[in-house]
Amino acid sequence: MQNKLLYIILVSLFLICLTGCQTDKDNEIKNSEVFIQPNDQMVRLNGKWDFYSNQLLLPDDIPKINHSAAQTMEVPGTWDIRNGYGTYHLIIHFPENRIGKPQALYLPKIYTANRLYIDEELVSEIGKIAMAEKGSVPFGKPSITYFNPSQKKVHVLLQVSNYYHRKTGITGSVYLGDPNNIEEKMKLKIFLEWFSIGALIAIGINQLNLYFNRRKDSVSLYFSLFCLLVGIRVLLVGDSYIFHIFPALRWDYAFKLNYIIVFLCIPLFIKYFSAIFPNEMRRTFLAISVVSSLICIPIVIFTTPIIFTNTVYILYLLLLLLIPYFLRVLIKAIIQKHEGAKVIGVFFAVLIATVINDILYNEQMIHTMLLMPIGLVAFCAAQSYLVYKKFSKAFEDVEILSSQLEITQKEIVFRLGEITETRSKETGNHVRRVAEYSQFLASKYGLQSDEIELVKLASPLHDIGKVAIPDSILNKPGKLTNEEFAIIKTHTEIGYQMLKHSNTKLMETAAIIAYTHHEKYDGTGYPRGLKKQEIPLYGRITTVSDVFDALSSKRTYKKSWEIKDIIEYFKCEKGKHFDPILVEIFLDNVNEFLRIKEKFKD
Template sequence: MHRTYYFLLLSSFFIILLTGCQQNQDKAIHEGQVSIQPNEEIVRLSGYWNVYQERLLDPMDSTNHLSFDQIKVPGYWDSDTEYGTIELVMQFSESDIGEPKAIYIPQVFSAYKLWLNDELMVENGKVATSKKESVPRGIPKRVYFNVSQEKMILRMQVSNFYYRQPGILGKVYVGNPTAIEDKLIGSTIQEWFSIGAFIIFGINHMLIYINRKKERLSLYFALFCLLYGIRMLLIGQASIFYFFPDFSMIFVLKLNYICIFACLLLFIKYFHLMITTGKSNFIVNFVIITSLLCIVLIILSDPKFFTNLHIVLYFLFFITFSYLLFLIVKGIKKKQVGINIVVFALIVLIATIINDLAYDAQILKTTVLTPYGLLLFIGAQSFTISKRFAGSFSEIEFLSKELENTQRELLFTLGEITETRSKETGNHVKRVANYSYLLALKYGLSKKEAELIKAASTLHDVGKIGIPDSILNKPGKLTEEEYGVIKKHTTIGHQMLKHTNGSLLKAGSLIALTHHEKYDGSGYPKGLQGEDIPLYGRIVAISDVFDALSTDRIYKKAWNMEDILAYFRLEKGKHFDPRLVDIFLDNVKEFIKIKDAFKDEGR
């Protein structure tokens, strides 16, 4: 089992690496110009684009005498400029003229208008020179066009009053429309696979918590998975806008940052509880309180302010992962369940984080991998929790079995004590129990239900505890009044046992009340008739009478077997259930074996 999971984790790690290694060709961009060859299906326009800060230029504006800077794409502008124009000249070959092309524009903070030559292709939000007039709308877009000439100018007006810095955060692609679509479909499938996995993990462990509310570990884990799944709807392809196209970008930004800080506090609380059994810790409390304060600031403040909380977030990340490493070392020493898998998954997660930091710094030309590393890490946690619960359930199952066996032994002991008061031996209880078990099986009941009847039948005469010894042990014939007192042992036993939810005692209560009822309605205490008498009572009635007739009692000697069988044939359909009598008579040799196996000493 362990080898299987290690293999799955290792396979997942290689899949992540392969995903990261899939890259499209980066084009060399010189002074805001790039050359695109006919044989290039998709190219990534990563590099330095020209930027005209604090100028919103349209296609009719000449840039010949304007000074410009350069910005890195993907990346942020280096200055605090709140609006400007970025430009890239794309040089196509003559053979490309008339060919269809597509450009993919990722999230741009926080509003833009894009032209190709003099044609307005897309407007995302509202570009303006003031916050009052600007409307943020950073949704990824695809732009389709035909190459009209060899030199095509991509010009984009950008304004940002709602994020810490303007910029294009993801990769910009240009190329064959079908290839672009295929690439985006692949990215969307990967994204939705991750979202679905997080949501499924979350729902699964939330159901565990609902059924076992004492297990707060599952609650923290479930909330983390659900919140991170929600966050993934807000980033990347920004799928949230597919479901809610009119959502405010400000609301999405707030929700994104709230999810990040909430996930962080749930993450550290989960690991702290898993490895240290939840004892108070300064680091955990510091991360939780700081995260909650940041969430309050996010709710109350403007995006331009709270998006700068990423500095606090990085600091909390450092503290959290340092503490996590400490907990893992502690877990290894304690031989925590599944800790080796957690360590392996953590290494993968750290590798994906390092990849993303290097990618953000343009040291590596891979792709963002942290969501996949985190998914693998969460999968490992889910396995660890499941294994932990499996161990707990096995222990509970063992303890339940022990408790059930102890309960059965106590019932037999109680039955034996009851019979001792009436000068009978404890073997009477054992014989009736085994007769009842055999009869139940032959009747067609399951082994589990037959075991229940066997254990519960030991209480059939428990009500005799309430009968005076002078009547219970009278050697001669009882008067009518004394017989009336004896009959009360059925209701006394029922009253003693009925106030319970346990299946054993419930069955015992039913048997105590009904084992003296007769099939023709002439029995007691209620005069029930036919199948209105519960089956358990009908079974024990035969077992009890057979034992009473076949053994010596204080008031009589045992009958011979021929007379006993004749009596049962006579009482078929009167005292006893006809079907049960037939079963008894067909299997009487097995009943005799039980009688001989539990003989009374000295009798």
């Protein structure tokens, strides 16, 4: 299991490093122009683009405008104003070997509408561009546009408008290159996002199932809900796969759902942490954090995106307060050697690193990618490992307790049998010998191992009904009268009534043996006069064991028989008193019976 944990750690760190490392080339953009080199397979078009504020220029307008009037806008980057519109312009110079060859241009998610022209052709439109909020339709998702440059100099014109988000502009890297290279890069991104979605939802469902089977474990409940919500949120961010699943879903509704999930996850994570480390958490501080988070939800529901997106600063403040607090709790738990604290601590550090990355990425301070889903998968995998380790230990404890209980149960059965025999002034070894004889006969008869064990454990209770027989009759040294013998015979019915109400296999078998061990193969026995196969096999086996031990042992009313006389008796009673097959087994293995008798002699 430790190797599996190490594997999870290494895979998680590998994925985070893989996604966070930037290996793509940046081509220098000067005066809103970029020169593609013949060997460039994929480049980032990061740098200063021309930008025309409050203008929606068309390709025909480019030759007419005064380029010196253009602003320069950093890509990735945002405008100083939140509401408005404008046009980005970039000139791409292709080498000879790229003319007429397919190219791909990747645009990140741009808030909240954009229209792309390459040379004179409209090639892409996301949302609806407008000069006022009334005519605009917000939408945001990444896009890949394919084109074939017909000349060395290609104009890229990107119209952007925003009236709904606190950020306006191209907030991620723009990529240009061979379609295969662009698609491969996107495939990795798609794989990581769907891997995160699938892993988080699967872990969430699994943990929820654990909670439904063990409702006292609140850790599984809070953790499962947290995983499920984060898994759903990954559908809303990144490449916004939610719109592929629900094409008619409005962008602003999806955006609200994203923020609502974030502010629900904070209380759930706090409750989860509190459930794991209940003695280390301060309720007042946590209650304030939970309330602060939940207050943001009505703001998200009842205001427009351009307003409620500012609640992200409340989120940042909460994280700034909670992360050090959680670290303090973890350090304290590790010092106190709390079970699982080290594992949670390691993966919480990984999660914090990805959270910090995402905050810096969202604020345009670094240009990596969203890594928190991968960090969450690693953290959730670690928590799942701890949960299953806990359940595994619990099952081991149950197995140990069950084994101890079984041993105790067996001992009680033997003690009950011994107590019964003691009342009739016989030694407790009688029941042990009967058990050993019965086990041997059952084995030679060909029963399965579980049935053999069952006969051995149940047969000591064959005379349990004698506890209700008066001592004056039970221990009478002389011959019993007919009335006294009739009372003695009732011990089979009494024993059966004592044991039959149990629903355990052992007690059910003991009840059958107690009831039928005085039946005879020819039907002359008691209490019911059963014959041949009507008598349960367990009863027939115990009959042979009990009679052999009775004949070979000294009783208050008789001496022990010689072994030759016992053998002769069994031969005579074959098919009468005893099952013929069992008699043959006995006769073939008399020495084993004598060995058992000697081992457990009185």
